[in-house]
Amino acid sequence: MGSKNIPGEGRAERKKRETRQKIVKVAMDLIQRQGFDNTTMEQIAEEADIARKTLYNYFPVxxxxxxxxxxxxxxxxxxxxxxxxxxxxxxxxxxxxxxxxxxxxxxxxxxxxxxxxxxxxxxxxxxxxxxxxxxxxxxxxxxxxxxxxxxxxxxxxxxxxxxxxxxxxxxxxxxxxxxxxxxxxxxxxxxxxxxxxxxxxxxxxxxxxxxxxx
Amino acid sequence: MGSKNIPGEGRAERKKRETRQKIVKVAMDLIQRQGFDNTTMEQIAEEADIARKTLYNYFPVxxxxxxxxxxxxxxxxxxxxxxxxxxxxxxxxxxxxxxxxxxxxxxxxxxxxxxxxxxxxxxxxxxxxxxxxxxxxxxxxxxxxxxxxxxxxxxxxxxxxxxxxxxxxxxxxxxxxxxxxxxxxxxxxxxxxxxxxxxxxxxxxxxxxxxxxx
DNA sequence: TATATTATTATACAATGTGTATTTATCTAT
DNA sequence: ATAGATAAATACACATTGTATAATAATATA
CATH class of the missing domain: 1.10.357.10 (Tetracycline Repressor, domain 2)
Incomplete structure (x- = not known):
């Protein structure tokens, strides 16, 4: 994670980007395995180790x-x-x-x-x-x-x-x-x-x- | 309501058709007035004088x-x-x-x-x-x-x-x-x-x- | 009329998505 | 480095959607 160091990027921005990437990765893993409807936002949040509400901050739906x-x-x-x-x-x-x-x-x-x-x-x-x-x-x-x-x-x-x-x-x-x-x-x-x-x-x-x- | 008498149609079928028509009419009235998102299925059911679950029998979403x-x-x-x-x-x-x-x-x-x-x-x-x-x-x-x-x-x-x-x-x-x-x-x-x-x-x-x- | 069938309903439930307020982490200016 | 400003993460409560189950009512059929 965070392998690339982008110059004008502070810690906060980097972490946000990393979280975003992690969400997508984790979510797609679950969805590919279980199907879209059988995968809940709760699950995705859990797996990405963030609160459900935080997940909604990143992706509205x-x-x-x-x-x-x-x-x-x-x-x-x-x-x-x-x-x-x-x-x-x-x-x-x-x-x-x-x-x-x-x-x-x-x-x-x-x-x-x-x-x-x-x-x-x-x-x-x-x-x-x-x-x-x-x-x-x-x-x-x-x-x-x-x-x-x-x-x-x-x-x-x-x-x-x-x-x-x-x-x-x-x-x-x-x-x-x-x-x-x-x-x-x-x-x-x-x-x-x-x-x-x-x-x-x-x-x-x-x-x-x-x-x-x- | 029920102005048209269709030959091979029993009471049940006629009532179903009437209910369906009523739902569409009532729902579109509400939606045109309040907008789609501000109109709930609860409201539509209430206005059409049926249970919410019944409404879902007619229209899945x-x-x-x-x-x-x-x-x-x-x-x-x-x-x-x-x-x-x-x-x-x-x-x-x-x-x-x-x-x-x-x-x-x-x-x-x-x-x-x-x-x-x-x-x-x-x-x-x-x-x-x-x-x-x-x-x-x-x-x-x-x-x-x-x-x-x-x-x-x-x-x-x-x-x-x-x-x-x-x-x-x-x-x-x-x-x-x-x-x-x-x-x-x-x-x-x-x-x-x-x-x-x-x-x-x-x-x-x-x-x-x-x-x-x- | 009695019986089978089907629609309606009440109730409970899982999940989505939002609003609000509190806590936590990061950034900035001194 | 520290204090205050800023933004994100969180917990909690909520309205709404759509489904599942089982009991009840209405209709069709014998």
């Missing part, structure tokens, strides 16, 4: 602990993924690779994924918009889109943030769909279709456009 | 009452909307009209919308997939896409259910985005951009149907 954990994983994953992106030839393959990486994790951690997505949506609604709300996957996707625009491959009349919306959301939805019934389809195959739809749109290109005004 | 209400509203709205769709010339205008209608309601009921979306996502995760999980807006969008495919306007190599995913999801996301900070943009303008993106895709084209926005 149980889901927030899971969210913190997923953010850390996601950031870590994004860092690794980012390096490999430039090796790939175009936007399509980059998108597929990035999503593929993310799903690998999702497939192994379905419960955690579901809890985290639900929590984030709820928070989005309640409007407490955090500035550090940017997850690892999101930053990866943003970079892919930026690269695509730079190369002239993607349309430039739409901002990165507008373009990221659909693809980011597709990701969430496909995951949810898959969580509902894991045997129904293969996550990756479905994702490939969605990426295609995102890139080329829903309009039929075989025939000339039929957009007539009257 | 408070959010489920709101969801039920939104479903009813949504179905009603969809019926009205559907009639006007055929008068419109193409998919683009139909999509915009349908979403426009839906947003009118959302703008008036932001809290309810947020609660309902959050609840549905959570349920999706937990995998209890209801067969009657199809909302009014979804059926409207499905019909629009079906019409578009029939006219050869939309690509036919993708199923309705696949095509509906992105547009349905866009809808949710734009709403969420708007809920976060209602002053930031106009719901309808943003939606128009998203519809374009859905139809024409993110790829840069030689003769592009450029997005028309400021």
């Amino acid at each position: 149980k889901e927030a602990i899971v969210d913190q954990y997923v953010r850390e994983m996601s950031a870590e994953l994004a860092q690794k993924t980012l390096k490999n992106l430039l090796k790939l030839p175009d936007t399509r393959s980059r998108l597929l690779a990035a999503l593929d990486n993310a799903y690998e994790w999702v497939e192994v951690n379905p419960e955690i994924t579901g809890i985290c997505l639900g929590y984030r949506l709820k928070n989005t609604c309640n409007g407490s918009l955090n500035s550090d709300n940017f997850t690892g996957t999101q930053s990866t996707l943003a970079e892919i889109i930026r690269l695509g625009q730079e190369a002239g491959e993607l349309r430039q009349d739409a901002s990165v943030s507008l373009l990221i919306t659909p693809i980011e959301v597709f990701r969430g939805v496909v995951v949810l769909d898959w969580l509902k019934d894991r045997s129904r389809f293969e996550l990756r195959k479905e994702m490939a279709k969605i990426v295609d739809l995102f890139l080329y749109g829903a309009i039929n290109r075989e025939e000339p456009p039929k957009m007539k005004h009257d | 408070k959010e489920a009452i709101v969801d039920q209400y939104v479903r009813e509203m949504s179905a009603e709205l969809a019926q009205k909307t559907l009639k006007n769709l055929l008068k419109l010339p193409d998919t683009r205008s139909r999509l915009l009209a349908a979403l426009d209608n839906a947003y009118e309601w959302v703008e008036v009921n932001p809290e309810i919308t947020g609660i309902c979306l959050g609840y549905r996502l959570k349920n999706t995760c937990n995998g209890s997939l209801n067969s009657d999980n199809f909302t009014g807006t979804q059926s409207t969008l499905a019909e629009i896409i079906r019409l578009g495919q029939e006219a050869g306007e939309l690509r036919q190599d993708a199923s309705v259910s696949l095509l509906i995913t992105p547009i349905e999801v866009f809808r949710g996301v734009v709403v969420l985005d708007w809920l976060k900070d209602r002053s930031r943009f106009e719901l309808r303008k943003e939606m128009a951009k998203i519809v374009d993106l859905f139809l024409y895709g993110a790829i840069n084209r030689e003769e592009p149907p450029k997005m028309k926005h400021d």
